[in-house]
Amino acid sequence: MTAMQIVFILTAVVTLFAALRVVTTPNMIHAALWLIVALFGVAVFYLLLSASFLAMAQIIVYIGAIAILMMFVIMLTRREMRDRGPQTGPQWKWAAILSALLFGGLVWMVKSVSLPASPVAEVPESSIADLGRALVSPNGFVIPFEVASVLLLAALIGAVYVAWTRRNS
Amino acid sequence: MNGIDSAMMLAILPELLLLLVAGAVLFVDLMERGKHPRLLGWITVGGLAVTFVASLLYARPPEGGALVWGGMLRHDWLAFVFQMMFIIGAAATALFAMDVENLGERGEFYILLLASTLGMSLMAAAADLIMLYLAIETTSIPMYVLAGFLHADRKSNEAGFKYLLFGAMASAIMLYGFSLLYGFTNETQLAALPTAIEQSGMGLGVLMGIVVLILAGFAFKTSVVPFHFWAPDVYQGAPTPVTGFLSTASKAAGFAVLVRVFMSAFPSSAMPYWGAMLAAISVATMVLGNTLAIAQNDIKRMLAYSSIAHAGYILIGLVTLSEFGITGVVFYLGVYLLSNLTAFAVVAMVEKADGTTALSDYAGLGKRAPWLALALMVALLSLSGTPPFGGFVGKAWLFGAAVKSDLVWLAIVGVLNSVIAMYYYIVVLKVAYFDPPKTEGKIAVSTSYTVGLVVLALAVLLVGVAFAPWYGWAQQAASVLF
Amino acid sequence: MGILSQPIGVIAEWLRNLFLGWGLSEGLTTVLLYLIGAGVLATLVQVWVIFLIWFERKIIGRFQDRLGPNRVGPYGLLQPFADLIKIITKEVIIPRDADKAVYLLGPIIMDAGVLAIWAVIPLMPMVGMDVNVAALYTIAVGAFATLGILMAGWASNNKFALLSAFRTVAQMISYEVPTVLALLIPVMLAGTMSLQGIVEAQHVWYIVFAPLAFVIYFIASVAEVGRTPFDLLEAESEIVAGFHIEYSGMVFAIFYVGDFLHAFTIGALGAVLFLGGWRGPGAETFPLLGLLYLWIKAFLVYFLVVWARGSLPRVRIDQMMDFSWKFLTPLALILLVVAAVLDHFVMGFGMWGRALSHFAANVVIAVLTLRYLDHYDKVRESKRRMVAQPGQYPVARPPVPVETSTEAAS
Amino acid sequence: MIPLDWYLIVAAALFAIGLFGVLSRKNAVAILMGVELMLNAVNINLLAFWRYRAPTEPVGMAFAVIVFAVAAAEVAVGLALFIAVYRRFNSVVADDINLMKW
Structure with missing residues (x-):
């Protein structure tokens, strides 16, 4: 077992444990903090996959914005500091069975397809620059890139409209 | 790096114009906020009309379609016909929303409507x-x-809340399917996928697993079983014009991708398997939608279940796996869009006048607002598949396609369901025409509603009587896939 | 390989041989060396804070016409040590209803976020992790500082602490946008996100290329650290002590250290991005000289931070938000676009030609901005007078100057 | 070297855990957290496939970037809706928000 594999297993254990805590802990703020741990673990996976740019984007977007926004909303949508009682519905057993089945199915799918054991090539030095170029090239991803910006603008307008407090209403 | 040529720009002309209209609304809203309550609505409607005409004139796709923008988009008749439908749907929605309180005077509403239409057009x-x-x-x-x-x-609030939660989940599942499809085949182009799937040596079981994951997202957008349960709540809670849009254009967009992905992205060897799966889903959807619709006493909820049932009918066309069937799908979606929008427009009008959507409050609508009641009758009869309205022709084609593809049992299930459906549509008409009115007073119909309703109701009738040109379009759209 | 030309390299080589001599495996040695390097760096910069505290108190004292610390040791240099001993001996109090784990983790995460930036700062030629996304990394770990404060504010179970945490997050997220935009300009000019690469590309300091970007970077960074005039997170008059109201003893000290270190880190980053980092005469031959240059430059920027603290009053919260979203962000966007377009044309002008064209563009933008601000002020002024005119309101309405955020928006 | 399978299985596990969260949680924010876990599982998949199958083409990375953007938009709209719901219902627990039945 190489050093990389040890790092991988450690990261996987931490990430999955954190993810489990996210969906089981009764304290919502703790769930958000565990979510941050899980997202950080995912960023480490990206680093292992030599996608350093996306690892940084993961930390900035998910941890710096999404997770913190969630903590914000958790704090805003409560009147007491701690949640009382269980936070999972009575249907959790069915959910667990379904999720386990899904996991089994996915593992079976992954196992039954022949996949390369090692990368077919090294990541080129210029991979970040290539991504940047591809995102604005007319024969690359310029349309998705622009549509994503339209989507973000629309989401922004919608979110502001919905969450805005009007004093006289 | 290559440049951009005019063919590429023309291919996205509708999208560009939609964006332009949204920009105009944003600008006018900032400058003239609150001064002319209906201005924004008319800008949107006018802009959409211009988009419609300009697209018809300049953005017609080349024969056989073309792959543009680095393979991101296909400029073909299937896309084009659906895009025209979405523009009509959005324009009608804007017309009917104009007078609704807290909706019609809001620039944000039109911007979001246009953004959503842009998304559908790209879908x-x-x-x-x-x-x-x-x-x-x-x-x-x-x-x-x-x-x-x-x-x-x-x-x-509740409608938005539920829609978001279900939608986020369904799309995440679908995306997982996409990621596996990309990973196992190392290909993202829909047209190149069948070959790539065969080359990857992926077993049928794995492929069907991916199909199930992807279907979750599509089923959500088209509100078919088992991802239908959000629909009644969301349709009932959402503002009525939005419900109209949601149940027609959004559903049509879902079917557009459903048809394209299933017919062109999966190898033909897998067709019978997912065909059987979709047939089962289709039957379940029809039966569930129609039986539950009978029990409703809120008209928006009833129309929601009826809309689920219609998704079931439309699936029949896809299950036939034939060009004839797909033609039926496209044609029926067009008819359904017109009819359902008309129905929801009447619902919105009554809701605005009386503040209610309960079925019993439609009593005496025939006396209080004869023209509205007439529009409602046209819409419901078309939905139930009565000649001479468009719905009849659409249903005839769908069921005919099923018979032609040796799926007689499916056609029979469809016909039986239509008979059940007939019942609850007729009940509404009975209440509207024969029950004594609860309240006195006429319902005043505003200009925008008159324009919209007249156009839509005439279109429903026209499609039912002179169906050849529309059928030609649908056929041209379907031929892209074969 | 002499100790003067490659100081760190020599020490590392010596340690490596030592460990290998002990019979440790190659892989483990590498890991150990990384750990030792990180430990030494983290310790040194945190110890450095002790000096910073003395320095800042001294400077602020002078600004306020006082002497500052002057009793313990020569020039009061030992004062921070006295404070240190005092604070170590104090009890760490954890409020009864606090969320203990989160409460204790908060300061640590905040401090770690600041320390993590130091991993990528190129201290001298060939030293520092040469990460190809270093510029992005500095922003990313900044998120942890925000998180630490949010955790501390929430876990304290105290209204003021929570209010302060909310303010902090709003402020930090808002000011992250102009910071990133300003930081993108050096990245674009150098054509790399590696900080070492940015330093190496600065034959002419980027402050000549983009003085306005430096100003924006400086202001936004000060706001991100939460220093005066943007110290709303600990505005004593409004929310007592802010997010660290419940903290005491060593746990509080971690916040304190993190805060000072963050301010100095801003200086170091600013020096790397805009002032040429370790560049200076003879730095390539004697890397230690490069460290000295970097330190001097970082100190200069840090001095500016202290200067701002000594002379500016605190802004109001709505002013703070408006300033970021309505002024800094648009300006930074304009600068970025102008720099991108301009650079395309002046690429071939040679080193100084390129620098001076950028400088000229910056001057033009600065003049236009100032004129616009002037005009904006006049419009506001005229509106104010209009409102205050008698007869506009029937009853005698006190001529309150209408100065709210809504007006600024119009 | 780490086999590709390992990444895919971790992603599958993360996805299943996320789905469990979505299906079992009552609080809307927690449901959204489950969705985020699912989307992260997708991104691990995408980048693992990119790294092992076609690291020289930026397709997988571009896909991941788009997923990031969509996730951000979804969360922004979602949390805004939750705040609006909280104002009306004084709760963001899914069971409490149930005016409409059958």
Whole structure:
């Protein structure tokens, strides 16, 4: 077992444990903090996959914005500091069975397809620059890139409209 | 790096114009906020009309279609016909929303409506998994806000809330399917996928697993079983014009991708398997939608279940796996769009006048507002599949396609369901025409409603009587896939 | 390989041989060396804070016409040590209803976020992790500082602490946008996100290329650290002590250290991005000289931070938000676009030609901005007078100057 | 070297855990957290496939970037809706928000 594999297993254990805590802990703020741990673990996976740019984007977007926004909303949508009682519905057993089945199915799918054991090539030095170029090239991803910006603008307008407090209403 | 040529720009002409209209609304809203309550609505309607005409004139796709923008989009008749439908749907929605309180005077409403239409338009044209996912989300995310747009109304809040939660889950499952499809085949182009799937040596079981994951997202957008359960709540709670849009254009967009992905992205060897799966889903959807619709006493909820049932009928066309069937799908979606929009327009008008959507409050509508009642009758009869309205022709084609493809049992199930459906549509008409009115007073119909209703109701009739040209379009759209 | 030309390299080589001599495996040695390097760096910069505290108190004292610390040791240099001993001996109090784990983790995460930036700062030629996304990394770990404060504010179970945490997050997220935009300009000019690469590309300091970007970077960074005039997170008059109201003893000290270190880190980053980092005469031959240059430059920027603290009053919260979203962000966007377009044309002008064209563009933008602000002020002024005119309101309405955020928006 | 399978299985596990969260949680924010876990599982998949199958083409990375953007938009709209719902219902627990039945 190489050093990389040890790092991988450690990261996987931490990430999955954190993810489990996210969906089981009764304290919502703790769930958000565990979510941050899980997202950080995912960023480490990206680093292992030599996608350093996306690892940084993961930390900035998910941890710096999404997770913190969630903590914000958790704090805003409560009147007491701690949640009382269980936070999972009575249907959790069915959910667990379904999720386990899904996991089994996915593992079976992954196992039954022949996949390369090692990368077919090294990541080129210029991979970040290539991504940047591809995102604005007319024969690359310029349309998705622009549509994503339209989507973000629309989401922004919608979110502001919905969450805005009007004093006289 | 290559430049951009005019063919590429013309291929996205409708999208560009939609964006332009949204920009205009944003600008006018900032400058003239609150001064002319209906100005924004008319700008949107006018802009959409211009978009419609300009697209018809200049953005007609080349014969056989073309792959543009680095393979992200397909410029073909299938996309084009659907895009025209979405523009009509959006324009009608804007017309009917104009007079609704807290909705029609809001610039944000029109911007989100246009953003969502833009997403649908891209959904119909998407030729790449990345583009497809993004287009679906661009349609859905503004729609979540639209469903919850009336923040003073608890039901609307609830609708947005539920729509978002179900939508986020369904699209995440679908995306997982996309990621596996990309990974196992190393290909994101829809057209190149069948070959790539065969080369990857992926077993049928794995492929069907991916199909199930992807179907979750599509089933959500088209509200078919088992991802239908959000529909009644959301349709009932959302502002009525939005419900109309949601149940027609959004559903048509879902079918556009469903048809394109299933017919062109999976190898033909897998067709019988997913065909059987979709047939089962189709039957379940029809039966469930129709039986539950009978029990409703709120007209929006009833129309929601009826809309689920219609998704079932439309699936029949896809299950036939034939060009004839797909033609039926496209044609029926067009008819359904017109009819359902008419129905929801009447519902919106009555809701505005009486503040209710309960079925019993439609009593005496025939006396209080004869023209509205007439429009409602046209819409419901068309939905139930009565000649001479468009719905009859559409249903005839769908069931005919099933018979032609040796799926007689499916056609029979469809016909039986139509008979059940006939019952609850007739009940509404009976209440409207024969029950004594609860309240006195005429219902005043505003200009925008008159324009919209007249156009739509005439169109429903026209499609039912002179169906050849529309059928030609649908056929041209379907031929792209074969 | 002499100790003067490659100081760190020599020490590392010596340690490596030592460990290998002990019979440790190659892989483990590498890991150990990384750990030792990180430990030494983290310790040194945190110890450095002790000096910073003395320095800042001294400077602020002078600004306020006082002497500052002057009793313990020569020039009061030992004062921070006295404070240190005092604070170590104090009890760490954890409020009864606090969320203990989160409460204790908060300061640590905040401090770690600041320390993590130091991993990528190129201290001298060939030293520092040469990460190809270093510029992005500095922003990313900044998120942890925000998180630490949010955790501390929430876990304290105290209204003021929570209010402060909310303010902090709003402020930090808002000011992250102009920071990133300003930081993108050096990245674009150098054509790399590696900080070492940015330093190496600065034959002419980027402050000549983009003085306005430096100003924006400086202001936004000060706001991100939460220093005066943007110290709303600990505005004593409004929310007592802010997010660290419940903290005491060593746990509080971690916040304190993190805060000072963050301010100095801003200086170091600013020096790397805009002032040429370790560049200076003879730095390539004697890397230690490069460290000295970097330190001097970082100190200069840090001095500016202290200067701002000594002379500016605190802004109001709505002013703070408006300033970021309505002024800094648009300006930074304009600068970025102008720099991108301009650079395309002046690429071939040679080193100084390129620098001076950028400088000229910056001067033009600065003049236009100032004129616009002037005009904006006049419009506001005229509106104010209009409102205050008698007869506009029937009853005698006190001529309150209408100065709210809504007006600024119009 | 780490086999590709390992990444895919971790992603599958993360996805299943996320789905469990979505299906079992009552609080809307927690449901959204489950969705985020699912989307992260997708991104691990995408980048693992990119790294092992076609690291020289930026397709997988571009896909991941788009997923990031969509996730951000979804969360922004979602949390805004939750705040609006909280104002009306004084709760963001899914069971409490149930005016409409059958």
